[in-house]
Amino acid sequence: RQAEGVGARALEFAILTAGRTGEVVGARWSEVDKDAKLWTIPAERMKAGRPHRVPLSDRALAILDALPREDGNPHVFIGDKKGKPLSNMALLMTLRRMDHADITAHGFRSTFRDWAAETTAYPSDMVEMALAHTIGNKVEAAYRRGDLFEKRHRMMADWSTFCGAVKPAGDVVKLRQHLP
Known part of the structure; x- marks a missing residue:
C-alpha cells in the first residue's frame, strides 16, 4: 500500500x-458494478472460458475509486501508452521495484489458498470458486449451478482484513504461525 503508482494498485x-x-x-470499467460490489470477468478473458463473478471488498473498491482515469480508455488500470492497459509485466x-524479485504476483493466489485452508473454516469448494478453478468431478460440475457469491463476499472481506493487518515494516507473515 505504501508503493505508489498504477502498477502497485493493480498488484494490491x-x-x-x-x-x-x-x-x-x-x-474494464464496464465489468465493474460498484453498487453491487462486483467485478464480472467475461468468459473470453477467463482461463476456463466461463464468466467469473468476483466479490469486491471495501479496500478493493477504494482502490478503484482512487485510480486515475483517461478519456476514451475503458481499462481500469491504465498504462503508459494512451488508450492502453498496463502491461502484463507491470505487476x-x-x-522487483519493491526488492521482492523472489516472488511473483501469481504466488499471492497460492497465499490466498493457504490462508483459507490453514486459518479459516471456509469450505474448500468455495475457495476454489474464488480462484475460478474448474470442478474436476463432471457429475458435481453438472449439478453445481450457483457460485456462492454472498458467502464468497464475506470470505474476500476477511481476506482483505487479513491482508491489511498492520505489521512492522518488512515483516513477513508465515501462515503456519497463526494456527492454534
Missing part, C-alpha cells in the same frame, strides 16, 4: 481479489 487489487495478472490488467516489475 490482484492480491485482494485473488485474480490472475491477465484478468486484472485487462479489467512483476512492481514487485
